[in-house]
Amino acid sequence: MRALTWQGRRDVRVEDVPDPRVTEPTDAVIRVTSTAICGSDLHLYEVLGMFLRPGDILGHEPMGVVEEVGAEVANLRPGDRVVVPFTISCGHCWMCDRALYAQCETTQVRDTGKGAALFGYTSLYGAVPGGQAEYLRVPQAQFGPVKLPPGPPDERFLYLSDILPTAWQAVAYADVPDGGTLAVLGLGPVGQMCVRLARHVGAGGIRATTPREVRVIGVDRVRARMDLAARHGADVLDVDDPGDIAARLFGLTDGRGPDAVIDAVGMEAHGAPLGKAAQAAVGLLPDSLARPLAQRYGLDRMAALHTAIRAVRRGGTVSLSGVYGGEVDPMPMMDLFDKGVQLRMGQAHVRRWTDQILPLLTDADVLGVETFATHRLPLADAPHGYEIFQKKLEDCVKVVLTP
Ligand code: NAD
Ligand code: ZN
Numbered sequence: 568m569r570a571l572t573w574q575g576r577r578d579v580r581v582e583d584v585p586d587p588r589v590t591e592p593t594d595a596v597i598r599v600t601s602t603a604i605c606g607s608d609l610h611l612y613e614v615l616g617m618f619l620r621p622g623d624i625l626g627h628e629p630m631g632v633v634e635e636v637g638a639e640v641a642n643l644r645p646g647d648r649v650v651v652p653f654t655i656s657c658g659h660c661w662m663c664d665r666a667l668y669a670q671c672e673t674t675q676v677r678d679t680g681k682g683a684a685l686f687g688y689t690s691l692y693g694a695v696p697g698g699q700a701e702y703l704r705v706p707q708a709q710f711g712p713v714k715l716p717p718g719p720p721d722e723r724f725l726y727l728s729d730i731l732p733t734a735w736q737a738v739a740y741a742d743v744p745d746g747g748t749l750a751v752l753g754l755g756p757v758g759q760m761c762v763r764l765a766r767h768v769g770a771g772g773i774r775a776t777t778p779r780e781v782r783v784i785g786v787d788r789v790r791a792r793m794d795l796a797a798r799h800g801a802d803v804l805d806v807d808d809p810g811d812i813a814a815r816l817f818g819l820t821d822g823r824g825p826d827a828v829i830d831a832v833g834m835e836a837h838g839a840p841l842g843k844a845a846q847a848a849v850g851l852l853p854d855s856l857a858r859p860l861a862q863r864y865g866l867d868r869m870a871a872l873h874t875a876i877r878a879v880r881r882g883g884t885v886s887l888s889g890v891y892g893g894e895v896d897p898m899p900m901m902d903l904f905d906k907g908v909q910l911r912m913g914q915a916h917v918r919r920w921t922d923q924i925l926p927l928l929t930d931a932d933v934l935g936v937e938t939f940a941t942h943r944l945p946l947a948d949a950p951h952g953y954e955i956f957q958k959k960l961e962d963c964v965k966v967v968l969t970p
């Protein structure tokens with residue numbers, strides 16, 4: 568089959584690889600019909616090369632049609648249409664019993680210090696081949712894949728694989744009070760879905776409030792992404808406009824700051840990184856000295872997180888969906904403690920949220936997901952898709968590949 572493989576930094580190629588097969592009784596193999604590129608793929612593309620081997624198959628946002636199932640997969644049959652969660656969970660271990668599916672003890676690889684295995688995330692998370700391919704082996708298929716009704720096109724359901732449940736979890740963790748204000752840092756695919764869910768569904772349920780009760784302020788620097796969020800009811804700020812972004816958020820919230828801030832950015836790698844020793848040295852400096860130094864030398868891979876902590880109101884919540892991988896990044900513990908900030912984060916427990924999201928997708932397209940992708944490309948053009956998504960060319964917000 569053809570699959571998108573990692574070859575080196577910013578070097579991905581579509582190649583011939585062996586077809587996947589059912590190897591465990593809990594496996595299924597699906598023929599992939601749609602598969603998206605994610606901001607998390609960009610971490611592998613840009614900075615996490617040390618964890619990859621040339622030839623690793625990327626991708627964790629797939630859906631398709633079941634081709635074959637193992638003996639213990641009683642819930643699926645060949646021909647079923649499914650979307651596949653990016654976190655691989657067994658559904659019955661100690662963690663899964665508590666709906667902590669991203670911490671599944673059956674699929675996590677012991678001694679790596681990591682949670683559940685993920686598709687297409689290399690040796691970091693279980694070395695499971697990814698879904699930017701014509702076919703995909705799905706471990707723990709007796710639990711993971713979500714069966715879909717016939718009718719609506721793939722893109723109505725595709726984002727159940729990752730960005731919708733990720734955004735749902737981020738908004739649920741943010742726990743904005745009715746009538747409160749939520750700031751969303753980063754208006755990539757995840758941030759866009761946070762805006763839509765908070766505006767169209769309401770904050771807590773997410774707590775079944777009526778629309779318009781949550782004020783959402785979206786922050787980015789890419790005009791097309793800010794405009795899109797504005798069309799879905801967010802006020803928007805450009806992070807690069809003059810003035811400290813936290814101060815500007817205070818200005819919009821009676822001087823207190825938003826009740827919650829979602830960081831949908833994660834680590835940004837730019838500039839020439841210093842060695843670990845230099846990073847550690849910067850980490851020992853007081854924040855007022857460390858921050859300008861870190862920015863000057865491209866070390867501030869946590870710019871959005873630090874903004875979130877500074878901007879959130881006292882007693883508020885910072886909810887992170889953005890992924891951070893630093894070991895020596897300084898954390899502003901003084902601010903966190905003094906302000907009494909709650910921090911909630913983590914890989915999305917995808918299956919915990921999918922049953923709640925599905926009704927928003929089946930009857931009508933309440934969230935506008937069918938028109939969300941800005942680029943639809945054949946799998947063969949995936950390398951171009953990575954480039955425009957990373958560089959935000961052609962007003963790219965989301966790329967969907969069709970094998
Ligand atoms: P993306 O890279 O397309 O979006 C990030 C956005 O942040 C971009 O639009 C960028 O312009 C903007 N940005 C960069 N620096 C900023 C700053 N300082 N302030 C405000 N905006 C800034 O990625 P995405 O697909 O939307 O994913 C966002 C993050 O969520 C990534 O870190 C990704 O790895 C993570 N993620 C986590 C989970 C999870 O389970 N927790 C799931 C999916 C994605
Ligand atoms: Zn993803």
Ligand code: ZN
Pocket residue numbers: 656657658659660661662663670671672673674
């Ligand atoms: Zn489990």
